[in-house]
Structures are given as C-alpha cells and as structure tokens.
Amino acid sequence: MAVESRYADDPDSTADFRRLVEMPDGPARDRLRSEIICAWLPMAHRLAGRYRNRGETLEDLRQVAAIGLVNAVDRYDPALGRAFAPFAVPTITGEIKRHFRDRMWSVHVPRRIQNLRNVVRLAGAELTAAGTVPTPARIAEHTGLTEEEVRQGSEALHGFSALSIDAEAAAGGGELLLADSLGAVDEAFDLVLDREAARPGIHRLADREKRVLYLRFFAGMTQSAIAAELGVSQMHVSRLISESCRRIRESAAREAAVRRPSSQARPG
Numbered sequence: 433m434a435v436e437s438r439y440a441d442d443p444d445s446t447a448d449f450r451r452l453v454e455m456p457d458g459p460a461r462d463r464l465r466s467e468i469i470c471a472w473l474p475m476a477h478r479l480a481g482r483y484r485n486r487g488e489t490l491e492d493l494r495q496v497a498a499i500g501l502v503n504a505v506d507r508y509d510p511a512l513g514r515a516f517a518p519f520a521v522p523t524i525t526g527e528i529k530r531h532f533r534d535r536m537w538s539v540h541v542p543r544r545i546q547n548l549r550n551v552v553r554l555a556g557a558e559l560t561a562a563g564t565v566p567t568p569a570r571i572a573e574h575t576g577l578t579e580e581e582v583r584q585g586s587e588a589l590h591g592f593s594a595l596s597i598d599a600e601a602a603a604g605g606g607e608l609l610l611a612d613s614l615g616a617v618d619e620a621f622d623l624v625l626d627r628e629a630a631r632p633g634i635h636r637l638a639d640r641e642k643r644v645l646y647l648r649f650f651a652g653m654t655q656s657a658i659a660a661e662l663g664v665s666q667m668h669v670s671r672l673i674s675e676s677c678r679r680i681r682e683s684a685a686r687e688a689a690v691r692r693p694s695s696q697a698r699p700g
Contacts, residue, residue, distance in 0.1 A: 446510060448464060469498075476494070488532070546588065555574045568583060633679055636679070
C-alpha cells in the first residue's frame with residue numbers, strides 16, 4: 433500500500449511500520465523506531481515552522497513537534513489502512529497547540545476564552561482584509577458571537593504576554609511606570625483578620641481577663657499600672673495575660689479547623 437504523501441520528500445515508511453509492529457521489544461526495534469522518527473522529522477519541522485513568530489523560538493517549536501512525531505509513531509497502526517502522514521499531522525499540530533495553550537500564556541486564561549481569542553483574531557484579520565473596520569459589533573455579526581464574547585476574546589489578545597512593571601504606564605513619554613500604579617500591601621487587612629480570629633476566644637474569657645487585655649493592648653497601660661489599678665501583683669497580671677492569650681490562640685485554631693473547606697481534608 434503506497435503512502436499518501438503530503439510532500440514529495442515524505443518518506444515511504446509503510447514497510448518499516450509493518451516490521452516495527454511485528455518486532456519484539458529490544459535494541460533492533462529501538463533502532464528501527466529511531467530511523468522512522470528521523471525520516472519523518474522534516475515533516476515535523478515544516479509543521480513547527482507554521483507557528484513561528486508567535487512568541488516561541490523555532491528551535492523550541494521543533495522540539496515540541498518532535499515530541500508529537502514520537503507520539504504519532506508509537507500510536508500508528510498500519511493495519512488500519514490509513515497512511516502515516518494524515519495520521520501524524522493532527523497529532524503533531526495538536527502537541528504544538530497544547531504547548532502554546534499550557535506553557536506560553538503569562539496570565540492564566542481559561543480554554544474557552546483562548547478559543548474566543550483565536551476566533552476574534554481571525555475575524556478581525558478577515559474583516560480588515562475585506563476593507564471593513566473590525567468593530568466589536570461587526571466581529572460579532574461576522575462570527576455569530578455575542579458582543580460580550582467578542583469583548584472577552586479581545587481582552588485575551590493582550591493576555592498572551594505580560595508587561596514589565598518597569599514599562600511606562602501610559603503613552604506620551606511620561607515618567608510614570610506601571611509599577612507606580614500597583615497597589616501596596618495594606619497591613620490593616622491583616623489586623624482585621626487577626627481581630628476577627630481572636631473575637632470568639634475573647635468572648636469566652638472572664639470579665640476580669642477581658643479588662644486586663646483591654647488595659648494592656650488597647651489602653652496601652654503597663655503591667656505595673658494594671659496591677660496597681662486592680663490591686664494585684666504585677667506577676668499576677670503577667671500570668672493573666674499569658675494564659676488569656678494562650679486560650680485565644682487555641683480558640684482561633686479550633687475555629688479555623690471547623691471552617692476549613694472539606695476539599696482540604698484528607699481523604700478517609
């Protein structure tokens with residue numbers, strides 16, 4: 433059975449594939465497998481070349497295409513009566529597309545949005561080539577998408593690569609950098625979280641313990657001043673503070689364990 437060659441220089445490996453299927457595992461089979469892969473590498477390199485200038489080096493694309501070729505060789509069964517080239521091309525191009533989808537996006541974008549991006553990009557090019565301004569409404573009409581889907585796809589056009597934080601935040605030659613527009617960590621949020629975590633434990637304390645903590649941490653009084661006001665020793669105040677804080681920490685740990693999502697629990 434002759435191979436349906438897509439290019440004139442595609443090898444005729446029909447006989448080799450039949451021998452490969454019949455051979456037992458061992459060095460001889462490994463050598464024949466390597467020879468078949470090397471013979472079809474030019475086809476894999478041609479397919480990789482279709483994806484150049486998309487943010488990845490040609491050498492890396494060729495390596496990804498070679499992985500797809502190896503997978504195609506290992507999965508191909510000549511007994512099915514299908515030529516190798518039509519079988520291998522989708523496998524190789526699929527490997528390249530997965531590489532772009534899973535490895536090349538600086539910002540994680542759901543696959544649905546990635547697909548919208550491709551549709552919007554192609555539609556924009558087609559409308560421009562036809563002399564039509566690719567507005568969101570025209571792209572939606574051209575593709576059958578909603579304008580909201582077109583908007584999502586258009587936004588994803590800029591998600592493939594990330595800007596440096598040292599880049600200018602706006603055009604015009606100003607000195608404002610993107611880093612200058614980024615927010616800073618607000619330590620007050622941590623304080624709010626800590627107070628909310630401590631609240632249940634504080635409610636469980638006795639009134640005297642609550643007052644000692646209030647005078648120490650909110651009124652800013654020293655242990656000696658608190659002791660004088662309550663008529664106890666400074667050592668007693670120190671023990672009250674330590675014991676109260678320990679009970680609050682334990683209470684917060686128990687509350688966190690109760691609120692922990694079941695998905696984080698260990699399987700039984």
